[in-house]
Amino acid sequence: xxxxxKILSHVFVAAFCMLNTMPAMAQINLKKAVGGAAxxxxxxxLTDADVVNYVKEYIDWMDKHNKVCANNSPYTIxxxxxxxxxxxxxxxxxxxxxxxxxxxxxFACADGSVRVFSSLMDIMTDDELLGVIGHEIGHVxxxxxxxxxxxxxxxxxxxDGVSSTNGKAAALTDSQFGxxxxxxxxxxxxxxxxxxxxxxxxxxxxxxxxxxxxxxxSFEKLKKLEEDAGYQKDSKWKRMFSSHPDLDKRxxxxxxxxxxxxxxxxxxxxxxxxxxxxxxKGKKK
Numbered sequence: 577x578x579x580x581x582k583i584l585s586h587v588f589v590a591a592f593c594m595l596n597t598m599p600a601m602a603q604i605n606l607k608k609a610v611g612g613a614a615x616x617x618x619x620x621x622l623t624d625a626d627v628v629n630y631v632k633e634y635i636d637w638m639d640k641h642n643k644v645c646a647n648n649s650p651y652t653i654x655x656x657x658x659x660x661x662x663x664x665x666x667x668x669x670x671x672x673x674x675x676x677x678x679x680x681x682x683f684a685c686a687d688g689s690v691r692v693f694s695s696l697m698d699i700m701t702d703d704e705l706l707g708v709i710g711h712e713i714g715h716v717x718x719x720x721x722x723x724x725x726x727x728x729x730x731x732x733x734x735x736d737g738v739s740s741t742n743g744k745a746a747a748l749t750d751s752q753f754g755x756x757x758x759x760x761x762x763x764x765x766x767x768x769x770x771x772x773x774x775x776x777x778x779x780x781x782x783x784x785x786x787x788x789x790x791x792x793x794s795f796e797k798l799k800k801l802e803e804d805a806g807y808q809k810d811s812k813w814k815r816m817f818s819s820h821p822d823l824d825k826r827x828x829x830x831x832x833x834x835x836x837x838x839x840x841x842x843x844x845x846x847x848x849x850x851x852x853x854x855x856x857k858g859k860k861k
Contacts, residue, residue, distance in 0.1 A: 622734075627726050628687060630748070634725075635689040637753045645674040651694050658702055659709065664688065665717045680801065684712035686722035699797055701847045706784065707777050707791035714776025720769045725760070732759035767822060774826055778833060788837070792830035793844045799823050 622630075645652045651674040659672050668688040675693050682692045690712060697705060715721045733752035748756070765773070774791065781788040802823075834841070 622726060622730070627722060627729070630729055631685050631687045631689075631722075631725055633747060634753060634756060635685050635687065635691075637748075637750075638691065638757075639673065643676040645676050645694065649674065649676070651676065651697055654697065654702075655692055658706055659690075662709075662713075665713050668716060670713070680798075682708050682712055684709075684716050684721055686716060686719070686725055688716065697847070699801070699846060700794060701790070701845065703781065703786045703790035703842075704794040704797070705847075706786055707781050707788070707794050710777035710780030711773045711791065713780065714773035715765070715769070717776060718769065718772055720765055720773065724763050724765065728756060728759035728763050732756050770826070771829070774830060778830060782837075787834075787839050787842055789831070789834045789839055789841050792827050792834060793842070795823055795827045795830065796844060799827070 647653075655672055655674055659670075662670055662672075664670055665688065668686075670688045670690060672690045672692065674697065675691055677693050678695050679693050680695045680699065682690070682696055684690045690709060692705070692709065696708070700708065715724075732755040733748050777791045778788045781790055831841075
């Protein structure tokens with residue numbers, strides 16, 4: 577996850593609720609306390625097919641328990657325009673949605689589901705946001721997302737075994753999804769995996785005709801947010817950035833690569849806010 581701390585926390589911050597015209601945003605919902613009935617369990621032996629099924633169950637659960645922006649939302653319209661033509665990665669079909677939450681993050685799952693948080697969109701330009709999406713898709717292409725999900729699953733929701741029905745892995749309960757969400761929130765990628773995803777995001781920008789400086793600029797914005805927040809030991813910022821070590825080094829690497837390739841550094845600016853209609857008093861809307 578880019579920040580799946582996206583993610584998925586990858587995920588995560590609350591300082592950037594933007595539009596007064598939008599409904600109040602909730603924090604990303606990873607847990608819903610629901611007691612599940614006791615089930616017989618068996619030793620965990622997960623096939624790739626099992627993992628894929630659990631990924632689909634998880635993203636369906638996340639979509640259900642977090643506010644997904646409507647099709648006519650400025651966030652959804654912007655994301656659709658930005659991702660037009662992005663249909664698949666390594667044969668895996670992609671699908672995109674926006675969560676209207678206060679956390680600053682984005683994540684991609686092994687089934688090709690990409691979820692971008694509205695508060696991340698509030699602070700990123702289109703090119704920077706596309707760089708973030710490219711980074712996340714890189715984790716899917718390199719199978720990092722799939723392996724991380726498998727590990728999180730086995731160390732959280734399925735740590736005591738897997739419920740079974742006729743020998744098949746059964747659906748997870750809400751409480752198990754909550755455990756899985758927390759495990760993913762605290763998951764980390766290796767420096768090599770992050771570097772490879774950065775490189776993928778860089779080439780992704782070039783392939784789509786964008787200035788690859790954008791990925792370095794997105795890192796700079798996140799670093800500034802981290803510094804401004806003065807993140808605490810147990811804060812979401814701490815957890816978010818713990819999954820993305822050596823941010824300064826990554827900024828330097830991407831910046832030097834862009835310079836070497838002859839790209840000019842653009843201004844690091846905030847995105848334009850969507851236009852909001854103002855209705856004069858006494859006039860009908």
